[in-house]
Structure formats: C-alpha cells, structure tokens
Amino acid sequence: MRYFLVLAEELHFWRTSEKVFMSQSSLSRQIQGLEEELGFKLLERDKRNVKLTEAGKFLQKRWRELLDDMDRAQTQAKKINMGSSGLISIAYPGSISSSFLPELLRTFTAEMPEMKMELVEPTDATNEKLLLDYHIDIAFSRDSVQHPALSSKKLYSEPVCLVVAENHWLNENTYHDFKSLENESFILSGLHHTTFFATLLRRIFTTYGFEPKTHVETDFGGLILNLVANGLGISILPYSFQFGSYTGVRFINLQEEVDLYVNWRKKDENEVIEKIIQHSEALGEKIKARIIL
Amino acid sequence: MRYFLVLAEELHFWRTSEKVFMSQSSLSRQIQGLEEELGFKLLERDKRNVKLTEAGKFLQKRWRELLDDMDRAQTQAKKINMGSSGLISIAYPGSISSSFLPELLRTFTAEMPEMKMELVEPTDATNEKLLLDYHIDIAFSRDSVQHPALSSKKLYSEPVCLVVAENHWLNENTYHDFKSLENESFILSGLHHTTFFATLLRRIFTTYGFEPKTHVETDFGGLILNLVANGLGISILPYSFQFGSYTGVRFINLQEEVDLYVNWRKKDENEVIEKIIQHSEALGEKIKARIIL
DNA sequence: CACCTCTAATCCGTTTTTTGCATTAATACA
DNA sequence: TGTATTAATGCAAAAAACGGATTAGAGGTG
Numbered sequence: 001m002r003y004f005l006v007l008a009e010e011l012h013f014w015r016t017s018e019k020v021f022m023s024q025s026s027l028s029r030q031i032q033g034l035e036e037e038l039g040f041k042l043l044e045r046d047k048r049n050v051k052l053t054e055a056g057k058f059l060q061k062r063w064r065e066l067l068d069d070m071d072r073a074q075t076q077a078k079k080i081n082m083g084s085s086g087l088i089s090i091a092y093p094g095s096i097s098s099s100f101l102p103e104l105l106r107t108f109t110a111e112m113p114e115m116k117m118e119l120v121e122p123t124d125a126t127n128e129k130l131l132l133d134y135h136i137d138i139a140f141s142r143d144s145v146q147h148p149a150l151s152s153k154k155l156y157s158e159p160v161c162l163v164v165a166e167n168h169w170l171n172e173n174t175y176h177d178f179k180s181l182e183n184e185s186f187i188l189s190g191l192h193h194t195t196f197f198a199t200l201l202r203r204i205f206t207t208y209g210f211e212p213k214t215h216v217e218t219d220f221g222g223l224i225l226n227l228v229a230n231g232l233g234i235s236i237l238p239y240s241f242q243f244g245s246y247t248g249v250r251f252i253n254l255q256e257e258v259d260l261y262v263n264w265r266k267k268d269e270n271e272v273i274e275k276i277i278q279h280s281e282a283l284g285e286k287i288k289a290r291i292i293l
Numbered sequence: 294m295r296y297f298l299v300l301a302e303e304l305h306f307w308r309t310s311e312k313v314f315m316s317q318s319s320l321s322r323q324i325q326g327l328e329e330e331l332g333f334k335l336l337e338r339d340k341r342n343v344k345l346t347e348a349g350k351f352l353q354k355r356w357r358e359l360l361d362d363m364d365r366a367q368t369q370a371k372k373i374n375m376g377s378s379g380l381i382s383i384a385y386p387g388s389i390s391s392s393f394l395p396e397l398l399r400t401f402t403a404e405m406p407e408m409k410m411e412l413v414e415p416t417d418a419t420n421e422k423l424l425l426d427y428h429i430d431i432a433f434s435r436d437s438v439q440h441p442a443l444s445s446k447k448l449y450s451e452p453v454c455l456v457v458a459e460n461h462w463l464n465e466n467t468y469h470d471f472k473s474l475e476n477e478s479f480i481l482s483g484l485h486h487t488t489f490f491a492t493l494l495r496r497i498f499t500t501y502g503f504e505p506k507t508h509v510e511t512d513f514g515g516l517i518l519n520l521v522a523n524g525l526g527i528s529i530l531p532y533s534f535q536f537g538s539y540t541g542v543r544f545i546n547l548q549e550e551v552d553l554y555v556n557w558r559k560k561d562e563n564e565v566i567e568k569i570i571q572h573s574e575a576l577g578e579k580i581k582a583r584i585i586l
Numbered sequence: 587c588a589c590c591t592c593t594a595a596t597c598c599g600t601t602t603t604t605t606g607c608a609t610t611a612a613t614a615c616a
Numbered sequence: 617t618g619t620a621t622t623a624a625t626g627c628a629a630a631a632a633a634c635g636g637a638t639t640a641g642a643g644g645t646g
Binding site: 038039040041054055056058059062063069070073074075076077078080081123125126128129132133146147148149161194269 | 331332333334345346348349352355359362363366367369370371373374417418419421422425426427439440441473487508562
C-alpha cells in the first residue's frame with residue numbers, strides 16, 4: 001500500500017522503484033499482487049503510460065488518510081507506553097491567540113518546561129474528527145462539540161465588540177443602533193467561512209438587515225486591529241482582543257456574546273491533558289473577572 | 294495486527310493460534326516481531342498469563358476501528374470499480390420512519406429493484422463521521438452537517454405537534470398556551486439524548502419554564518402514538534407522523550418547526566446516490582404541500 | 587519434595603514470499 | 617527502420633513466515 005501511494009503520485013514504475021529503494025521488477029510484482037488480492041486493477045497501464053483507475057484514485061486518497069491514522073495511532077500508543085509524556089497538540093480559534101492562549105502557554109510551560117505543545121493550524125476538518133482521529137489532543141472552540149466520546153466544557157462567555165480607530169466618531173456614547181453602521185467600511189475575518197464566529201457575524205448582519213461593505217478580509221486578528229487603528233475601517237471582534245497590547249483602537253461592547261469551550265477525549269488517561277484543562281478553567285475564571293460589561 | 298486483535302481478545306497464545314489457523318510458535322514470533330517494530334510491548338506475559346499493556350489496550354481499540362475502515366475502503370473501491378452498483382447505506386432519524394422513509398424506499402425500489410438499501414440504526418457516532426468514514430452513504434437528519442467535504446440540503450420544514458388522544462380535552466380550539474400543559478403527563482422520546490430533536494424538546498420546555506412530567510420515555514414513535522391513543526399521556530412529535538396510519542390520536546400544531554436534511558459526500562461519483570437525493574427532494578416537495586398549518 | 591501440567595519461548599529445517607538481475611515485449615518517436 | 621523508453625517476466629538468491637519438536641518456567645498435586 002505504501003508503494004502504491006508513491007506510485008500513484010509518480011505514475012512511473014521505474015522512478016517509483018528508486019524512491020522506495022527497490023527494483024522495478026519487484027515493485028511491478030508487488031502492485032500486481034496487491035491488485036490480485038483486491039480483485040480489481042488500481043492502475044491502467046499500457047507499455048508506455050500509467051494512470052490510475054477510478055477505484056485507484058479513491059484508494060489513493062483513502063489509504064493515505066488511513067495510513068496516516070495508523071501512524072498516529074502508533075505514536076499515540078508510544079506516548080501511552082512512555083507515560084504520556086512529550087507532545088500535546090492543540091487546535092484553537094484565531095480569536096484566542098492574543099489573550100487566552102499566550103497566557104495559558106506561559107503558565108503551563110513555566111510549570112512543565114519539558115512538555116512540548118503543538119499548536120495546530122485550523123484546517124477544514126472539524127475539531128470533532130480531529131480529536132477522534134488523534135490528530136489533536138485538545139481543541140479550543142467557539143461552539144461545543146457534541147460527540148458522546150468527547151467532553152466539552154464552557155470556559156467563559158464574552159461580548160463581541162465593535163472595534164474602531166481611536167479618533168473615530170463612534171464611542172460608547174455615540175453608538176446607539178447597529179443599523180446606523182450601514183455606511184461604515186468593515187474589515188472582517190472570513191465571512192465566507194463556516195466557523196462559528198463567521199456564522200455569528202453573518203447572523204448579526206442579517207438580523208440588522210444590511211450587508212457590510214467590506215474591502216478587506218483577513219483571518220489574522222492582529223492585522224485587523226492594525227488596519228482599524230490606521231483608519232481603514234471598523235471591525236467586530238471578541239472582547240478579549242483588548243487584553244492584547246494594541247494601541248490606537250477603541251472597543252465598544254455589543255449585545256451578542258460568544259463562548260469559549262475546551263474539548264477533549266473523554267477517556268484519555270493522560271494527566272497532562274487534565275492539567276491543561278484545569279489551567280484553562282482557572283484562566284477562564286480570571287478572564288471572566290476582567291470583562292467589564 | 295489481525296493476529297494481535299484476536300490474541301487481545303483471547304489472551305491465550307495457543308487458543309489464538311488455532312483460531313487464526315497457524316502454529317503457536319509462529320504466532321509467538323509474529324507478535325514479537327510486531328512489538329519489536331513498534332518499539333514497545335503490547336502484552337505482559339509471564340510463563341503462565343497474558344495480559345494487555347496500556348498501549349496494547351489502546352491499539353486494540355484503535356486498530357480494530359482502523360482495520361474496519363480499511364475493509365470498508367476496499368469495499369467502497371470495489372463498488373466504484375463495478376460502477377457503484379449494489380448497496381447504499383442510509384442513516385435516518387426515527388421521526389421519518391413513518392412517512393418520509395417508507396415512501397422514499399417504495400418509489401426507489403420500484404425504480405431500481407436490483408438495488409439494495411441498508412438502513413443503519415442510529416449509533417452514538419455522528420452522521421458526519423459516519424459519512425466521512427464510509428460507514429454510510431446518505432444521512433437524513435434534523436440538523437445539517439457542516440463539514441466542507443459533505444453536502445447538505447434542506448428538504449422541508451414541518452411544525453412539531455402536540456399529540457393527544459382523540460377524546461382528550463385538548464384540541465385546536467381549547468389549546469392556547471403551552472404553559473397550560475404543565476400538569477399533563479408527557480410521553481417523550483429520549484429527553485436525555487443529544488439528538489437535535491431532543492434538544493429542541495428541552496428548549497421548548499425551558500422556554501416555557503416547566504419540567505414535563507414524564508412517566509414513559511421511548512424512542513419509537515409508533516409506540517408513543519399507541520400509548521397516547523390509549524390515554525396514557527400526551528406527546529410532542531413532528532407533523533409528518535400524522536401521515537402514518539394511526540388512529541385514535543389528534544395532532545395540534547405548535548409554533549416550533551423542525552427541518553429535514555439530506556447529507557452526503559460531495560464528490561461521490563455514484564449516480565445512485567444522486568438519484569436518491571433527487572427523489573428525496575421531490576418527495577420533500579410533496580410532503581411540504583401536504584402540510585396544513 | 588518429586589512429579590505432572592500448562593503455556594510461552596526457542597531451535598531448526600521447510601515452505602512461501604519478496605527481491606534483484608537480466609531479458610523480453612510492446613510502444614513511441616526520430 | 618532503428619532506437620529509446622518502460623512495464624512485465626524468467627529465474628535464482630535472499631528474506632520472511634511457518635510448523636514440529638523441544639525447552640523453560642510457573643503452578644498445582646499427592
């Protein structure tokens with residue numbers, strides 16, 4: 001199967017055989033054997049060209065996923081065998097990268113400096129699947145996951161805020177009605193995405209019955225704040241962004257709130273994960289106390 | 294790995310070797326080889342007893358899942374190779390088993406009698422994961438799935454209804470306020486579940502500020518209707534239950550609505566699935582027309 | 587304590603599978 | 617027509633898997 005996956009990329013027996021350090025004849029036989037065992041051809045080949053069959057295309061994709069899962073299972077087992085030390089993988093929404101996450105990492109690396117944490121870039125897979133397939137160990141998210149094999153705990157709720165430049169006409173006193181922002185230029189994080197926060201944004205705008213004028217879209221909150229500070233538009237971000245050390249912007253609370261959840265595998269006899277969750281809860285309480293409505 | 298999975302069940306080399314049709318010596322070597330490759334022990338064995346290590350327990354569970362996935366991948370590939378004929382697996386919420394589903398199956402088996410359909414019992418895994426792992430091909434559900442590799446389409450919305458016995462004091466005219474049902478005895482489908490419908494039910498009751506008195510809980514809609522007809526209580530069910538041929542009950546529309554979605558893998562070059570989806574949409578329209586608000 | 591039983595590991599010869607070299611066969615291209 | 621390219625095949629060597637017989641250690645029994 002591993003040979004096949006390389007071959008499916010190369011579509012060339014001889015080049016593939018070099019890549020996997022074996023002779024061309026042996027590779028040819030291996031693929032034949034595999035096809036015989038499966039009962040159908042994975043590749044169409046005349047004497048000159050090689051190309052994947054439909055079934056072959058499917059198995060290329062699926063086997064790569066599954067062999068990755070196999071490798072991860074092995075890694076995970078090794079961790080368990082060694083007393084679950086080493087590496088914790090964490091997925092997170094961009095909106096906590098300026099306040100919650102740095103603080104969590106700071107307190108945690110102070111306590112367990114030998115522990116390595118991997119911050120996983122948000123992909124298109126859901127946190128649920130990532131957890132269940134052992135891609136990650138902990139997921140922070142704006143909505144809770146539902147799967148019965150997973151645990152989910154709300155850490156805190158926070159308002160979402162209008163963010164404007166310091167010299168902008170809007171402030172707590174001049175802001176009365178969301179509808180009055182119809183002519184403002186917005187800088188928003190990926191409205192087209194399927195994330196919970198983007199969905200919330202869409203809901204706000206449909207509730208108030210207008211489409212925001214957006215000239216820039218970016219996912220990186222820090223960049224948004226810079227753009228806002230430079231008078232390029234206004235934005236909507238979770239409250240906790242103001243805990244970051246950004247200057248030149250003003251936050252105005254809105255009615256809407258977002259939550260932050262931690263999610264993890266229910267039975268994962270890894271005390272490090274438990275410790276991180278405890279830390280997260282404590283930190284959640286601290287942040288809760290810092291929010292002024 | 295397959296040997297290991299049997300051994301992990303039996304915890305006995307000789308019995309295992311018989312089950313997998315090989316000698317005890319060879320099995321012993323295979324397991325040793327596997328452990329050596331992994332770099333850690335899967336089983337603790339003294340001369341008398343065999344038991345799994347923690348890592349072994351984990352891999353037993355995970356490998357079984359993944360080897361199942363491997364088998365399913367192969368089956369799926371074979372289907373693709375043969376032009377995707379054969380078997381379609383469908384997951385569904387219990388609430389469509391009395392109206393939508395039978396009609397769909399009837400029209401479909403009439404058109405393609407050689408096609409086999411498998412109705413998958415709802416498990417604790419989410420439809421999303423079941424689709425992505427090729428456990429099922431189509432999922433009907435009360436909420437749409439979000440994963441970017443999956444398609445989701447709303448078929449219709451229907452009210453949820455109070456269901457009472459024919460001789461019950463409640464009817465369209467006497468019903469005014471949900472709150473007035475506080476003293477009624479309810480027969481409800483698994484309130485404690487995490488299904489979308491159960492969540493809706495909980496939301497209704499929390500909105501109106503009382504806990505329903507429930508003496509019976511069951512998931513089987515048909516049974517609920519029988520119990521209601523026999524005066525054992527009242528219930529709340531989706532509108533379409535009244536398309537079933539039940540007598541002795543009366544339906545009273547409530548404000549709340551539930552949707553029905555079809556969900557499937559986006560790129561699944563199986564024209565049978567597409568056909569089922571088309572049929573479902575058509576049937577959805579038909580049902581929509583039959584709903585009298 | 588001597589003896590038997592049970593069971594996983596090990597020794598060793600046999601069988602099966604995998605691999606590589608050399609060659610073949612089929613195709614494309616000049 | 618001739619040459620280069622490339623997948624398949626014949627064959628022998630190497631590696632891996634396998635089975636029978638035996639060993640080793642633990643537990644039980646009289």
